[in-house]
Amino acid sequence: MKKKMIAFNATVMLGLSAVLSTPTYAQTMSEMQAQKQEVQKKQADVQSNLKEAEDKLSSLKSEQKELIAQLNRLNLATEKNNEKVEETEKQITETNKKVKSLEKEIDELKEKLAQREEVIKERARSLQKSGGNVDYVSVILGSADIGDLIGRAFAVNTVAEADRDLLQETKDMQDSLEKKQKEVKDKLSSLKDMKAELEEMQAQLETQTAQKDKVMEDLKAQEMDSADIKAALEQQSSSLKDQESNLDESISAEQKRQEEIKAQEAAKKAAEEAAAKASAEPKQNTESSNAEVAQAPQAKDAPTAAPNSKNTTEERSSVKAETTSTPSSNVSSTPTSGNVVTVGNKWIGNSAYVFGGGRTQSDIDNGLFDCSSFVRWAYAQVGVDLGPMGAVSTDTLKHKGTKVSASSMKPGDLVFFDTYKKDGHVGIYVGGGQFIGAQSSTGVAIANMSSGYWANHFSGHVVRI
The missing domain is CATH 1.10.287 (Helix Hairpins)
Structure with a gap:
């Protein structure tokens, strides 16, 4: 909606510009002053729309930057998962050979x-x-x-x-x-x-990538539209500045012309008054009066040209709005307590699931986890070591801590789900029938385990660290 409004305003302004840019010569000072005020008003409107267009462009670029980071993460996750699929296929082939040998x-x-x-x-x-x-x-x-x-x-x-x-x-x-x-x-x-x-x-990663590619195309199209609008507004602003400058020159010329007219009228009036005074004096003073009258025009003739007065032109500056962009950042403070249920929130929307991921610092820096490596990372943030980074798995985690009943589980407990194998998935219970974990379809996210898929696959296995 915002883009459409900018486009509409720009269209209207460009229409007005076409009218205002036609050379017109005001007949009176008041008309020129009124026209100048109108141009300044249009310029203010253009500057407002221009700032809106610049803000929109800045926002679109920020969204694109974030989306590019997500696409890079998904592409990396897809690459690593493809490698895992190929590795698994090789293992299946080798195992099939063993089965045939055993048969x-x-x-x-x-x-x-x-x-x-x-x-x-x-x-x-x-x-x-x-x-x-x-x-x-x-x-x-x-x-x-x-x-x-x-x-x-x-x-x-x-x-x-x-x-x-x-x-x-x-x-x-x-x-x-x-x-x-x-x-x-x-x-x-x-x-x-x-x-x-x-x-x-x-398949889920490919779907996410396709969706994000489509969003990126839309953002680029919007960026092009906004750039066109900005260019049109900048052209309009330049045209209005030229009009204002021309009007200033016309007003200055008109002021100078009126001052010259006033000076000429004053000189004429002074000469007429001097002549009338000379004709009214007595005869005995004729010679002296004539001398004075003869000298008077010389004094009066000096300012026949316009007086040397300084023309003061009203100076106006067009204030150009500046856009100050403050990049957003997802900075999470280092946890100072054992609140393991929230330290992983920084990865929500900024991570991808990789089978076997999260076992190198590079993977962690790029937000690439599987379920068990994310749990290990989260506990490490609050000072609890759940084993070596490269060796953690659901099998190692289910033997940590103390097993408790599902009916008594608390936030921070590990919850296990039967997926491709028994206890094949693990997350951290956050309360309210929800858990946080690295899910294959979303990356790190909070999911509902009270109904739906996770409820159906919850094994009832709960471990308290």
């Missing part, structure tokens, strides 16, 4: 287990033929598979020593392989979840 080992082991099953059953048959323990034989031969066989065999009290060793070795091999298989599958599942979260995060 091959499992197939080989199954074949060995089948062979051992036949060996054990053959021993049982031999034992039966030789009159051995009937219960043992029926247990072995009646098993459904190798797993069932091992379970049944160990349940029998009388097992041959050789069979026991064979069964124990087989059981250990089977348990070890199953454990490895579970570990690898769990890691693969975790990596896939992490990749999904990273891709979602990248």
Whole structure:
């Protein structure tokens, strides 16, 4: 709205300028004085609009500077997250190779287990033929598979020593392989979840970047409009100054002309009075009177030109408004107390989420955090060390301090959320059902954990430092 008003005022003023800039010659001093006052009034209006345009330009440049900083931060976050996605994809590829290798080992082991099953059953048959323990034989031969066989065999009290060793070795091999298989599958599942979260995060960063690019385009368009308005107003101001200068010259010339006319009229009147006086004197004084009259014109003729009077021209100066711009700054004082719930406010709107970020001073200087590094940084500001900068994680943080119930949590407590893994996200409770943390979609921000996404993912795990 403000820009439109400036544009409207500028249009009106330029229209008036077109009229006023046409050379006109006032017939009287009062007309010229009135015209000068009108020009000065228009000049004051132009200066007011010019200041408004300059203020607008200054504001737009400040917004652009802040937006450029945000875009640089988002671009850096996108770059780092892309690197993390690529790293995760490599880990997934390597883990898939391990899974295939384990599957091959499992197939080989199954074949060995089948062979051992036949060996054990053959021993049982031999034992039966030789009159051995009937219960043992029926247990072995009646098993459904190798797993069932091992379970049944160990349940029998009388097992041959050789069979026991064979069964124990087989059981250990089977348990070890199953454990490895579970570990690898769990890691693969975790990596896939992490990749999904990273891709979602990248999509959010790209959306934010696109939105900010659009805002930047709008700001630049507004800047061009304001610059055009300012240029038009400056041209108008210059035109009005020229008009005022021309009027001053005209007024000065008119004043000089009127003074000359007055001087001539005074000289004429003086001559007429002298002539009348001479004609009225007695005859005896004719000679002296004639002499005086003869001398009078010489005295009166001297000022026939305009008297040498100093013309005083009313001097007026056009006051040009100056714009004083005081750059805003988000300066936060160093905390002097343990109020950890507010020290992170300086990063709200000035940060971006980077998976694995916040573990170097460069990342911190640029406002690049993940959830755990932000929590560590916030506590460090109030003098509490939660571990080395490069090694902090949700896993290390959940074992700090004392675990408390969710119903008794207080501002400053750590709250955990199940995201791509259990307790995969952490923040600092600020009270009122809210927490502050580095969120993937916003960077550092205060979020609601009483409803919506965070309420659904709150694990109930709360730690008091």
